Amino acid sequence: MTLYDTAGPASLSRAEIADLTAQVAGPVVLPDDAGYQDECATFNLMTPVRPAVAVGATSAADVQAAVRFAAGRDLPVAVLATGHQVVRSAEGAVLLNMSRMNAVHVDPTRNLARVEGGVRWRQVLPETDKYGLAPASGSSPTVGVVGYHLGGGLSPVLGRMHGYAADHVQALEIVTADGELRQVTPSSEPDLFWALRGGKSNFGVVTALEFALFPLKHFYGGGLFFAGEYAAKVLHTWRNWVVGLPPEMTSSIAFLRRPPRPEMPEPLRGTFVMHVRFSSLQPQEEAERLLAPIREIAPTVMDTITELPYSMAGKVHMDPPNPVPWVERAAALRDFPREAADALLAAVGPDSGARLVLVEIRALGGALERPPAVPNAVAGRSVRWQVVGLGAGSPDQIPVFQEQLKNVVDAVAPWAQNEMYANLLTAGQGTTPEELRAIYGHERYDRLAAIKKRYDPRNLFRMNHNITPA
Known part of the structure; x- marks a missing residue:
């Protein structure tokens, strides 16, 4: 089974490319041109992209020109910012590399940040930190x-x-399939504003985004690493403990198998450990009081919990800072009882023979369950737990990883639900209309499909977890 759905090859003449080149300030490259591989490089080395032409956008005007070029030839448009989440290989598409659009502006008087379409979190965090402000950023600073x-x-x-x-x-700025640059707010385009926040890249190319910041300079957090022999005790203790945490505290747990590579910290190199990730917005004393039951499980192999500047939040999960090849699967759970934990231990625990580098269980809840002040299309608010599995290595290992990832998903299937958080979807997961309808829920999906028909009736933006026009 292929990881990708293809659009078929597109043949573009040099004359057509010369016309596009004259309209954009950034580079325009074909598969045989120097610089093509660099323009198409992804963070996940297991998901290469192979477009008919790649355009390095430097401005919204470049994006408009490229979208109009694609629309005039009925070619799909693919967007590449960082390449963490690649769904299709973009064959036959016009690829927009957004990495040159990397401006960041912080407005401390309104607690807002405005970023261009190619910005990564590592470019934002130092800027917001200057004002003692924090965005609701993710676990990895390399994510777009x-x-x-x-x-x-x-x-x-x-x-x-x-x-x-x-x-x-x-607010958002977006180039839609008609080549228009739209300013999208709750009042200007309410339906599109609803759809964009949760509907992924189905509605156009976002060239700028404005979002709220929160007053926060430091937090208390990091990780506790336990030897794999304690896996069952650590997992069951954590499972019971985490449900009692206040919303100011967050924790997840991961089965980690680290390769024997020099870049790995010495205590973790070539080992299997259980990694309890933890963060707290409360004072250190209160955090340590609540952490006591976890610290008492067993001696730690490594302890990185300390006060951290928010700009260093990536130290909690310690995600790889450089591109790596990986495949992954995820599941959303209604519950995570003892039986589910035991099933997971059988699939990836110390005696399983599994070779996956990571299987993480995230405890959600708190404000993640509440609807926002301005409704949006984010799915999966009823999910209480998430399971994410990841295999990293050479392409010849993919079949083994896929089989073991299936084992993980199958192990927790009795407690799983269809509706889930879209950023956990991967190549081969949620790639059909039927699957996406289940993931978003019928009512939400139907509304997204109707909005898609209005803004992208020919489905130009389909190199994604695609919502087809109604």
């Missing part, structure tokens, strides 16, 4: 800010206190 918000945005520090990042978007 726009794509993160379009899929919901789940912060491992601020999410349970303030909800999904998409709930705090104030």
